[in-house]
Amino acid sequence: MELTQLLKVIQFILGGTFVTIGVTLVALPLGFILGLVLAVIRVFGGKISSSIVSIYSAGMRGVPVIVLLFVLYFIIAGAINISPFWAGSISLGIVSSAYQMEILRGAVLSVGSGQMMAARAIGMTKIQAIQNIILPQALRLAIPPWSNEASIVLKDSSLVYALGVPEILRRSQFMSASTYRPFIAFAIAAAIYFVLVFLMNQLLCMLERRLSIPGLQQ
């Protein structure tokens, strides 16, 4: 393959980066907010709500992501008229929320019941204790496992290729077909994903350092 042609291929596949980042920026925060609410219910809620959340989590984590993506896509796209991008991103977010719920739940439990007891002892309500004492500590504890989940969501964004969304993988498929050079096309895709995941982890590492509590060795 000539250099100019190679550069055109790279440029085309690279164009999908914005879509990939877009999918991630929808799915990850959606998964976080939903996961946080579910984690609080799971840890601090009553028996019934806690069980419901537990079942939701088991369901979402027990089925391959791509299968769930199709199931949710057809539910969402069937109900309202939205693009594959939004349907795919939201579906990914819903799946991620189950994994993020488990991460945040683990982090909340790591904070320890003593902190809740001390907060209640000075007259805080349960909600005040969760908001001011438990979550600030839990979120910091959650950063390492959460970085892992963030990388997974970024990589799983490639699954929306199956819904026709023109992100990195979809574009490299197209290039592979039109240039008859699958290795080059997919190697380029792999390289781009690698750089994206690397950069994301660097950012999260910086965040962890900025937020770390002085004096605590973790």
Added chain:
Amino acid sequence: MKKTILEIENLSKTYGSSVVLKDISLKVNEGDTIVIIGPSGTGKSTLLRCVNLLTKIDGGKIFLDSEEITAPGVSEDNVRQHIGMVFQDFLLFNHLTAIDNVMIGQVKVLGKSPADAREKALQELERVGLKDKANHYPGQLSGGQKQRVAIARALAMDPRIMLFDEPTSALDPELIGEVLEVMKRLANDGMTMLVVTHEMGFAREVADRIIFMEHGLIQEEGSPNEMFYHPKHERTREFLWKITELYGKHEDQGSEKL
């Protein structure tokens, strides 16, 4: 006539099949320092946690300033604003500096302005001798310092009574003194205190009354002089002097008749 701050009537608490507290009744008057002693596992900590409603009681009543706090419909969060508690493992909020630890209850629970809360917080930190550590995090403090901040945190809420649950049991021997010193000063300043401890020296010097608990019941209570030198039960004498041997000082043991 001294006011009764805390009254406990026939308190009982059962965990599963074991009755931890059988039938506890006691009164704490304003300015009193009551020390509870007894073998481990006899429900002393449970008793304190029942007083500030962290643990639900199974039977009996508790009155704070003559109002029943165990009555149905009472806001427990509200009650806890008026009862200060100091825990064995300090339980400072790790993500907050010392001064933030002392401020947060005032701001979030009492609704004070941050400026007022800060002023009070500095006062209380000064009272426990840690004003210069205000901006340190718990992870940067020694055990004794952490416990003193914990005391300041409880005091900042202006409680009617302070509960101490084995406040020095988790501390290195060298650090126990600084915490006991703060507690002594508090007692002399007239704070109403209910203290569970093994520190017999503290009990002898500072307590107005000592209560000996075992098997979920109050076996004996009295002034330090009565309890140490003229106890009614052999078991009381045995326990008090055994613990003194292990933990406390023997300054005048030789000259007293045992």
